Amino acid sequence: xxxxxxxEEFRAELRGWLEAxxxxxxxxxxxxxxxxxxxxxxxxxxxxxxxxxxxxxAAKGYTVPTWPVEYGGAGLTxxxxxxxxxxMDRIDARKPLESFGIxxxxxxxxxxxxxxxxxxxxxxxxxxxxxxxxxxxxxNAGSDLANVQTRGEDKGDxxxxxxxxxxxxxxxxxxxxxxxxxxxxxxxxxxxxxxxxIDMEDAGVETRPIKMISGISPFCETFFTDVKVPKHRIVxxxxxxxxxxxxxxxxxxxMISGGGAGLSGGGRALGAVLAETMENGMGxxxxxxxxxxxxxxxxxxxTLERYKDQAEAGQGAGDASAMLKYMGTExxxxxxxxxxxxxxxxxxxxxxxxxxxxxxxxxxxxNSIEGGTSEVMLSIISRRVLGLPA
Amino acid sequence: MSKLVLTEEETMLADMARGYLDGAAPVSAFxxxxxxxxxxxxxxxxxMADMGWAGVLVPEDAxxxxxxxxxxxxxxxxxxKTLAVSPFLxxxxxxxxxxxxxxxxxxxxALAKIASGDVTYALATDEGIKHDxxxxxxxxxxxxxxxxxxxxxxxxxxxxxxxxxxxxxRTAEGLTLFDIPADxxxxxxxxxxxxxxxxxxxxxxxxVEATGEDVLGQVDHAMDVLRPALRAGQAxxxxxxxxxxxxxxxxxxxxxxxxxxxxxxxxxxxxxxxxAAHLWSEAEVTASAILHAxxxxxxxxxxxxxxxxxxxxxATATATLAVQEGVQMHGGIGMTDDYDMGFFMKRARVxxxxxxxxxxxxxxIAELRGF
Ligand SMILES: Cc1cc2nc3c(=O)[nH]c(=O)nc-3n(C[C@H](O)[C@H](O)[C@H](O)COP(=O)(O)OP(=O)(O)OC[C@H]3O[C@@H](n4cnc5c(N)ncnc54)[C@H](O)[C@@H]3O)c2cc1C
Numbered sequence: 001x002x003x004x005x006x007x008e009e010f011r012a013e014l015r016g017w018l019e020a021x022x023x024x025x026x027x028x029x030x031x032x033x034x035x036x037x038x039x040x041x042x043x044x045x046x047x048x049x050x051x052x053x054x055x056x057x058a059a060k061g062y063t064v065p066t067w068p069v070e071y072g073g074a075g076l077t078x079x080x081x082x083x084x085x086x087x088m089d090r091i092d093a094r095k096p097l098e099s100f101g102i103x104x105x106x107x108x109x110x111x112x113x114x115x116x117x118x119x120x121x122x123x124x125x126x127x128x129x130x131x132x133x134x135x136x137x138x139x140n141a142g143s144d145l146a147n148v149q150t151r152g153e154d155k156g157d158x159x160x161x162x163x164x165x166x167x168x169x170x171x172x173x174x175x176x177x178x179x180x181x182x183x184x185x186x187x188x189x190x191x192x193x194x195x196x197x198i199d200m201e202d203a204g205v206e207t208r209p210i211k212m213i214s215g216i217s218p219f220c221e222t223f224f225t226d227v228k229v230p231k232h233r234i235v236x237x238x239x240x241x242x243x244x245x246x247x248x249x250x251x252x253x254x255m256i257s258g259g260g261a262g263l264s265g266g267g268r269a270l271g272a273v274l275a276e277t278m279e280n281g282m283g284x285x286x287x288x289x290x291x292x293x294x295x296x297x298x299x300x301x302x303t304l305e306r307y308k309d310q311a312e313a314g315q316g317a318g319d320a321s322a323m324l325k326y327m328g329t330e331x332x333x334x335x336x337x338x339x340x341x342x343x344x345x346x347x348x349x350x351x352x353x354x355x356x357x358x359x360x361x362x363x364x365x366x367n368s369i370e371g372g373t374s375e376v377m378l379s380i381i382s383r384r385v386l387g388l389p390a
Numbered sequence: 391m392s393k394l395v396l397t398e399e400e401t402m403l404a405d406m407a408r409g410y411l412d413g414a415a416p417v418s419a420f421x422x423x424x425x426x427x428x429x430x431x432x433x434x435x436x437x438m439a440d441m442g443w444a445g446v447l448v449p450e451d452a453x454x455x456x457x458x459x460x461x462x463x464x465x466x467x468x469x470x471k472t473l474a475v476s477p478f479l480x481x482x483x484x485x486x487x488x489x490x491x492x493x494x495x496x497x498x499x500a501l502a503k504i505a506s507g508d509v510t511y512a513l514a515t516d517e518g519i520k521h522d523x524x525x526x527x528x529x530x531x532x533x534x535x536x537x538x539x540x541x542x543x544x545x546x547x548x549x550x551x552x553x554x555x556x557x558x559x560r561t562a563e564g565l566t567l568f569d570i571p572a573d574x575x576x577x578x579x580x581x582x583x584x585x586x587x588x589x590x591x592x593x594x595x596x597x598v599e600a601t602g603e604d605v606l607g608q609v610d611h612a613m614d615v616l617r618p619a620l621r622a623g624q625a626x627x628x629x630x631x632x633x634x635x636x637x638x639x640x641x642x643x644x645x646x647x648x649x650x651x652x653x654x655x656x657x658x659x660x661x662x663x664x665x666a667a668h669l670w671s672e673a674e675v676t677a678s679a680i681l682h683a684x685x686x687x688x689x690x691x692x693x694x695x696x697x698x699x700x701x702x703x704x705a706t707a708t709a710t711l712a713v714q715e716g717v718q719m720h721g722g723i724g725m726t727d728d729y730d731m732g733f734f735m736k737r738a739r740v741x742x743x744x745x746x747x748x749x750x751x752x753x754x755i756a757e758l759r760g761f
Contacts (some may be wrong), residue, residue, distance in 0.1 A: 201726075
């Protein structure tokens with residue numbers, strides 16, 4: 001893909017490629033947790049089509065369209081990326097692959113990793129061969145994340161890691177974990193943390209699942225007992241891992257907030273809910289709530305757009321990711337409350353007539369907790385954007 | 391579509407506007423006008439015309455600066471920050487947009503007079519307590535080659551001072567828009583005593599004569615001319631409200647940093663920090679909708695309805711929240727007439743109603759989104 005190619009040529013070529021390569025079964029919008037392909041060595045494809053779709057996309061760099069070609073991406077410009085999303089939406093195509101590697105680690109490595117690290121870790125993420133999980137939170141380090149106590153002792157050629165992580169989503173299915181580890185116990189809390197990459201099959205790594213209120217159990221506790229982590233598996237400098245951690249968090253927040261906004265997807269779902277509402281003889285209040293959600297969703301979607309345009313124009317949006325995360329997730333929760341009300345008693349059964357609506361509703365309650373709570377986002381805005389006294 | 395960032399020219403325009411308005415139209419100037427019972431400032435409008443604002447939507451061959459709708463929004467937004475009073479929306483945005491839909495010499499001459507600041511307009515559509523042009527009852531009875539207008543219009547913004555009126559009336563097969571001088575025989579204007587201390591009037595029409603010349607656009611097809619004008623006005627009003635919200639919010643944040651209670655700045659209290667941060671977030675999101683509406687009006691006007699209603703609905707909600715929180719976080723002082731916050735609150739309430747309130751625009755959005 002060359003940047004000089006006109007956007008319309010690009011669209012035509014892409015459309016042709018999608019027509020020829022996207023299997024029919026992958027054109028269902030991919031709603032719901034089961035439709036997502038996460039990749040990794042433990043991954044079992046739910047169908048031949050899912051496998052084909054991943055392989056074909058990976059070969060073109062379409063699992064991570066904006067990453068550089070040498071790291072497994074398609075090197076798309078932002079205008080091309082927009083077209084890519086539009087064309088995928090147009091045929092309701094599923095995302096070929098999702099992962100914490102794509103959302104979080106990839107961007108952090110692209111920014112902080114050495115060339116060798118990028119070559120080693122990024123292409124397997126893009127191809128869906130390695131699945132990552134996030135080892136940030138600990139029992140006493142949630143909102144106060146810099147308080148992590150998991151400890152890494154310097155043993156010359158490696159760190160000896162001991163400690164416990166909690167809420168590590170999909171740790172039991174992941175191949176690797178990126179973890180915040182305290183490597184200097186004397187330094188102030190933000191200054192003594194390193195960002196380490198640890199293999200889940202290393203001796204001394206153990207996971208235990210925790211079940212969520214939504215019935216699924218993606219969460220784990222992860223324990224490290226005398227785990228040896230080679231020195232080259234550090235991203236950024238020793239004791240400067242907090243910078244990497246924060247950078248990664250902004251990407252995580254943008255990703256989570258995206259669930260609530262967008263000009264297309266959310267609108268369709270709400271429209272369907274409303275049709276249902278009217279059939280059920282419910283009325284004006286619900287409709288008004290839905291309209292409010294719709295208005296907010298459209299405006300948040302445009303804000304996402306505006307921030308990307310700003311970034312492209314070299315005007316940093318600063319701590320805007322905190323704002324988007326806050327607004328996007330609170331909206332998403334409102335939307336799912338509405339969908340439950342519209343569904344009435346049909347929505348109250350696990351896998352009842354409306355599928356997993358209740359499970360999805362319960363899952364959204366985590367949106368304003370994971371990746372930093374709404375309260376923490378508001379504090380970030382008040383201190384860093386508004387300059388209110390701390 | 392163009393990017394959702396201000397262009398260099400737009401940024402310059404905003405800076406220039408802010409520079410002028412901070413000097414010529416600070417909130418204190420508005421207070422003086424209010425105290426003196428004045429609802430407009432002729433000299434300031436002349437200045438604005440000289441800066442090209444009156445002609446912001448007037449084509450260059452009619453003497454305008456033709457900067458476009460996004461630029462008009464930029465100016466309106468700056469005006470909102472200091473509550474500057476002018477006939478900008480009624481004249482430079484709404485009337486100019488209506489007139490530019492019509493390509494005859496008469497319309498061109500009228501546009502030239504707008505650009506030079508020699509003529510002001512008011513839009514007379516509403517008859518009931520809510521904005522609803524489709525429900526227009528006012529009768530324009532065919533009479534010889536012309537019409538006779540009879541009825542009453544309410545909430546005609548800038549109606550007492552305007553030189554000319556755009557009047558919407560019902561003709562045999564639909565609605566027709568008339569452009570008539572405000573002093574035509576049979577027109578009676580009564581200025582309303584508005585909470586925002588600005589010009590609005592009730593206008594009675596008693597058998598007022600209008601010729602075919604006075605019709606703007608086609609008989610029975612007012613909406614072809616009026617719809618774009620309403621949208622432009624709604625977008626610019628939304629921009630004004632966004633500026634207003636920013637003005638009120640700026641005062642509030644400053645106050646949080648200086649007011650002390652319990653031995654510390656009240657801005658240290660998380661209960662207030664979080665409300666301020668929420669308000670800022672709402673305003674950020676609304677700002678995107680305003681910019682988007684301007685771009686749509688400039689680049690794809692036929693399909694700008696959704697963007698404009700989105701902007702007006704969001705701006706209404708945001709400005710309302712900004713002034714309510716503004717008063718609350720100021721405590722008792724926020725309730726006094728001596729303090730400026732009340733001006734923002736009253737202007738926000740009037741602007742919320744004008745050209746369609748939140749639910750009016752929410753309904754439009756619901757229709758367009760197939761709800
Ligand atoms: C679905 C889900 C998936 C997750 N996945 C992962 C993962 O993969 N890896 C990982 O490392 N972590 C993960 N997390 C953990 C998540 O990042 C933490 O739950 C989150 O940071 C909050 O920390 P906590 O749960 O300890 O809550 P606490 O920090 O104990 O917060 C409790 C309450 O106190 C409030 N609070 C705390 N401090 C303040 C303050 N200063 N001011 C005002 N209010 C405050 C909070 O807002 C919250 O309401 C996940 C969480 C969820 C729900």
